Amino acid sequence: MMSGAVTVEAPAKVNLWLKVLGRETSGYHSLETLFCAIDLCDRIHVEAAPDGVALEVQGETDTGPVEENLVVRAARRFLHAVGRGGVRIRLEKRIPSAAGLGGGSSDAAATLRALNHLAREPLGEAQLLQMAIELGSDVPFFLSGSPLALGWGRGERLLSLPPLPERSLLIVHPGAAMATAAAFQALARHRGGDYQPSAQRYLLQQLTSWNEVAQFSVNDFEAVVPATVPAAAEAISLLRHHGAAISRLAGSGACVFGVFADDTAVELAEVTLRERGFAVWRARTLAAIPAVSEVRPQTGAPGPPG
Numbered sequence: 001m002m003s004g005a006v007t008v009e010a011p012a013k014v015n016l017w018l019k020v021l022g023r024e025t026s027g028y029h030s031l032e033t034l035f036c037a038i039d040l041c042d043r044i045h046v047e048a049a050p051d052g053v054a055l056e057v058q059g060e061t062d063t064g065p066v067e068e069n070l071v072v073r074a075a076r077r078f079l080h081a082v083g084r085g086g087v088r089i090r091l092e093k094r095i096p097s098a099a100g101l102g103g104g105s106s107d108a109a110a111t112l113r114a115l116n117h118l119a120r121e122p123l124g125e126a127q128l129l130q131m132a133i134e135l136g137s138d139v140p141f142f143l144s145g146s147p148l149a150l151g152w153g154r155g156e157r158l159l160s161l162p163p164l165p166e167r168s169l170l171i172v173h174p175g176a177a178m179a180t181a182a183a184f185q186a187l188a189r190h191r192g193g194d195y196q197p198s199a200q201r202y203l204l205q206q207l208t209s210w211n212e213v214a215q216f217s218v219n220d221f222e223a224v225v226p227a228t229v230p231a232a233a234e235a236i237s238l239l240r241h242h243g244a245a246i247s248r249l250a251g252s253g254a255c256v257f258g259v260f261a262d263d264t265a266v267e268l269a270e271v272t273l274r275e276r277g278f279a280v281w282r283a284r285t286l287a288a289i290p291a292v293s294e295v296r297p298q299t300g301a302p303g304p305p306g
């Protein structure tokens with residue numbers, strides 16, 4: 001039986017590079033991407049319970065039906081695999097949804113890590129990775145423990161890279177959401193249905209400094225999302241105008257991010273974009289994915305159930 005409680009921060013990500021290659025027979029598109037975790041985080045608190053999965057969401061409430069929440073799906077899969085116990089989960093939502101920041105995927109990966117810790121690590125890396133793949137495309141990256149990684153396939157084939165020096169970011173919400181499936185459909189239409197993969201032949205040793213990343217940075221969704229969400233295109237050019245070294249759509253959109261070498265520039269960009277009516281968040285790139293930590297019951301207070 002599981003017992004105790006744990007808490008973990010689930011970080012967002014941006015793709016410093018995102019090439020969408022061919023559509024595979026599975027219906028999914030093959031990608032070539034550079035994932036970078038940032039310190040804009042959701043927080044997940046998991047407490048052992050006799051059975052079942054209960055979820056309470058705080059903060060943003062627009063996270064869809066509880067049964068479809070990736071946190072619940074991840075917890076159910078985990079409990080089914082280990083064949084025991086239940087959990088009560090509190091999700092404190094700060095990462096905007098349908099924004100391209102990987103919030104739901106990160107919550108799912110953090111849930112798997114939290115439950116495995118709570119249950120004293122019964123599942124190995126390969127089993128957790130298989131669950132992550134089935135839960136969603138960005139989940140393996142968040143599970144990998146690496147804050148910077150190249151990803152191929154659906155993002156389940158990963159190569160960890162040494163972290164780059166920390167940088168400040170500005171995340172900008174254009175006021176509209178973008179569902180991942182809709183973004184892929186729009187790109188397929190734009191390219192005329194069946195299209196040829198166009199993998200960029202990059203050299204790994206060229207991705208060892210921010211200058212080199214800035215030189216190679218790309219996001220194929222920028223061909224279509226700004227037409228559906230014009231404010232995203234406006235935010236990209238405002239960030240560039242304010243000195244962002246990299247200014248791109250986040251994942252499949254609709255959020256946008258700027259990477260700044262200079263903290264004064266990021267402050268000015270923040271003021272301007274906020275004045276224009278955009279919701280903005282300051283963030284920093286992460287040097288490590290946050291660890292799961294145990295919550296000790298206070299002395300004198302009754303311990304958690306289970």
Ligand code: C5P
Nearest residue numbers: 027028029030031136137154180181184
């Ligand atoms: O992986 P996730 O469930 O978030 O994907 C949502 C939808 O986006 C998929 O059902 C698919 O239509 C599309 N998708 C894709 N290729 C990917 C990832 C997602 O076509 N690599």
